[in-house]
Amino acid sequence: xxxxxxxxHGGFAVELDPDWGIADRPxxxxxxxxxxxxxxxxxxxxxxxxASAHFVRSPGAGPATVSTELLxxxxxxxxVRCRLRQAGDVCVEAVITVGQLDGDADPHWSGGxxxxxxxxxxxxxxxLGPTPSGMDVPLLRQVDLRxxxxxxxxxxxxxxxxxxxxxxxxxxxxxxxxxxxxxFAVDAFPPATFDVAPSGWVPTLELTAYVRALPAPGPVxxxxxxxxxxxxxxxxxxxxxxxxxxxxxxxxxxxGIRLS
Amino acid sequence: xxxxxxxxHGGFAVELDPDWGIADRPxxxxxxxxxxxxxxxxxxxxxxxxASAHFVRSPGAGPATVSTELLxxxxxxxxVRCRLRQAGDVCVEAVITVGQLDGDADPHWSGGxxxxxxxxxxxxxxxLGPTPSGMDVPLLRQVDLRxxxxxxxxxxxxxxxxxxxxxxxxxxxxxxxxxxxxxFAVDAFPPATFDVAPSGWVPTLELTAYVRALPAPGPVxxxxxxxxxxxxxxxxxxxxxxxxxxxxxxxxxxxGIRLS
Numbered sequence: 001x002x003x004x005x006x007x008x009h010g011g012f013a014v015e016l017d018p019d020w021g022i023a024d025r026p027x028x029x030x031x032x033x034x035x036x037x038x039x040x041x042x043x044x045x046x047x048x049x050x051a052s053a054h055f056v057r058s059p060g061a062g063p064a065t066v067s068t069e070l071l072x073x074x075x076x077x078x079x080v081r082c083r084l085r086q087a088g089d090v091c092v093e094a095v096i097t098v099g100q101l102d103g104d105a106d107p108h109w110s111g112g113x114x115x116x117x118x119x120x121x122x123x124x125x126x127x128l129g130p131t132p133s134g135m136d137v138p139l140l141r142q143v144d145l146r147x148x149x150x151x152x153x154x155x156x157x158x159x160x161x162x163x164x165x166x167x168x169x170x171x172x173x174x175x176x177x178x179x180x181x182x183x184f185a186v187d188a189f190p191p192a193t194f195d196v197a198p199s200g201w202v203p204t205l206e207l208t209a210y211v212r213a214l215p216a217p218g219p220v221x222x223x224x225x226x227x228x229x230x231x232x233x234x235x236x237x238x239x240x241x242x243x244x245x246x247x248x249x250x251x252x253x254x255x256g257i258r259l260s
Numbered sequence: 261x262x263x264x265x266x267x268x269h270g271g272f273a274v275e276l277d278p279d280w281g282i283a284d285r286p287x288x289x290x291x292x293x294x295x296x297x298x299x300x301x302x303x304x305x306x307x308x309x310x311a312s313a314h315f316v317r318s319p320g321a322g323p324a325t326v327s328t329e330l331l332x333x334x335x336x337x338x339x340v341r342c343r344l345r346q347a348g349d350v351c352v353e354a355v356i357t358v359g360q361l362d363g364d365a366d367p368h369w370s371g372g373x374x375x376x377x378x379x380x381x382x383x384x385x386x387x388l389g390p391t392p393s394g395m396d397v398p399l400l401r402q403v404d405l406r407x408x409x410x411x412x413x414x415x416x417x418x419x420x421x422x423x424x425x426x427x428x429x430x431x432x433x434x435x436x437x438x439x440x441x442x443x444f445a446v447d448a449f450p451p452a453t454f455d456v457a458p459s460g461w462v463p464t465l466e467l468t469a470y471v472r473a474l475p476a477p478g479p480v481x482x483x484x485x486x487x488x489x490x491x492x493x494x495x496x497x498x499x500x501x502x503x504x505x506x507x508x509x510x511x512x513x514x515x516g517i518r519l520s
Contacts, residue, residue, distance in 0.1 A: 049514065050314070050466040050514045052313075052314070052355070052468055054310070054312070054331075054339050054355040054356075056331050056332045057332065071316050072316045077465070079353065081341075081353055090331045090332065093331055093339065093341055094355075095313075095314040095353050095355065097314055097465055097466060101491060102491050105490060105491045107488050107489065108489040109456055109486075109488070110488040110489070110490075111421075111423040111456075111487060112423070112424075112486075113487050161371075162371060163369070164372075196369055196371075197369075205309070205310055205337070205357055206310040206312060206355075206357060206468065206470070208512060210466075210495055210512075212490055212495075213490065225371070226371065227371060227372050227373050228367050228370040228373055228507060229367065229368040229369040229370070230366070230367040230370075230472055230473065231361060231362050231365045235470055235472075235510065247488060252470075252512050254309065254357075259368065
């Protein structure tokens with residue numbers, strides 16, 4: 001979604017697009033996807049395996065820069081520190097491990113992975129916002145984000161109390177997901193806390209994502225859950241499956257929340 | 261467990277203790293705890309809220325340095341980049357958010373948090389190593405790590421296949437846990453994959469921990485679980501409760517694994 005323009009000193013110039021955000025702020029996952037592309041560009045491997053980011057300041061739309069530092073380039077992985085700056089201020093600080101995923105590998109073992117069950121893509125309901133507190137979400141006009149009818153309670157003022165949103169996500173024009181766009185997918189859904197209680201936006205403090213497999217073409221199924229709200233903070237997890245039913249990405253995040 | 265010796269240029273000198281490790285390598289959680297102490301020292305808040313680290317090289321015992329960069333010091337949180345170097349090489353790169361935890365706050369809501377059920381501390385079985393593949397674990401002579409009898413199958417060559425270890429952890433001389441030592445607690449247990457299949461050590465690539473509450477004095481209950489083994493990588497989660505039954509810390513990690 002964003003081009004990285006190489007700069008003389010080894011960094012990249014980027015343009016933050018207001019269309020990929022909430023109100024006038026770029027979405028955190030779209031920023032992490034951008035840093036993932038920068039990390040992949042400076043190393044010798046192809047696929048982000050793990051990315052963790054702390055969100056320092058919320059950048060606005062417009063020009064920004066990405067700097068990278070290759071911490072180690074190894075036979076199996078590269079490890080890269082990435083920083084997004086706007087007007088001289090650090091906005092996102094991330095460390096990213098890049099390696100190789102095998103497109104055909106099946107999981108050797110799994111246990112305690114949540115059930116991907118979601119209503120079929122065509123029976124899910126596309127949401128376009130605004131949020132319960134009335135914020136516009138331009139992002140929802142870029143992607144096709146559909147919720148299972150069982151996750152739609154919050155939109156009518158009746159959250160289920162489970163803290164769980166299930167649905168589907170497609171990129172513009174049905175573009176296939178890759179490891180970097182999966183970093184966006186794990187943070188694209190509305191806050192899972194909307195299914196607990198209404199609030200304003202839920203700003204991410206920290207987001208960690210693991211990419212587990214190369215996704216098949218097509219939309220991805222997403223399960224976004226909140227786990228504990230305590231002291232104005234909430235942790236949320238996200239699991240993403242491709243159309244083959246393979247777990248392709250998972251994430252955890254800690255975010256600020258003020259319940260009304 | 262480690263003193264941070266301030267250096268002229270704002271960093272810290274540390275001594276990595278071989279007694280806090282596996283074979284001759286310091287344990288990853290003990291390194292993250294050290295970086296947590298450095299992050300807390302440079303900011304104006306008291307408690308680590310979120311820490312994420314990528315493990316670049318495994319340091320040996322002996323001298324090392326920690327450098328920090330305060331990315332932002334805000335009213336509610338500080339965000340600090342931390343780096344552990346040994347002999348000039350980056351070993352661990354972490355970003356840490358430090359804020360304030362309220363000792364008395366009760367969770368406002370929780371859902372999908374695993375059950376802390378564990379046998380009583382005195383009925384759990386202290387383990388001292390070695391690992392199934394015969395590695396000595398000096399760490400287990402420092403802390404008191406006890407497993408629920410239902411988690412002991414691997415020690416007799418009979419993993420249950422659940423990928424789950426439950427038990428208790430105490431610091432030397434029963435010292436109370438604090439937010440930084442909780443960063444150690446989330447990575448102190450043996451790999452949860454030992455309850456799936458034997459392997460050599462399971463080196464952490466990335467570890468993210470959230471501290472959710474100030475722990476009460478006494479041992480902590482730990483639930484360490486593996487979720488999916490795929491392509492020589494496994495993700496593990498860890499939940500830690502204090503003696504009041506309060507969830508005090510949680511973590512996720514991605515680690516390398518080669519099953520025999």
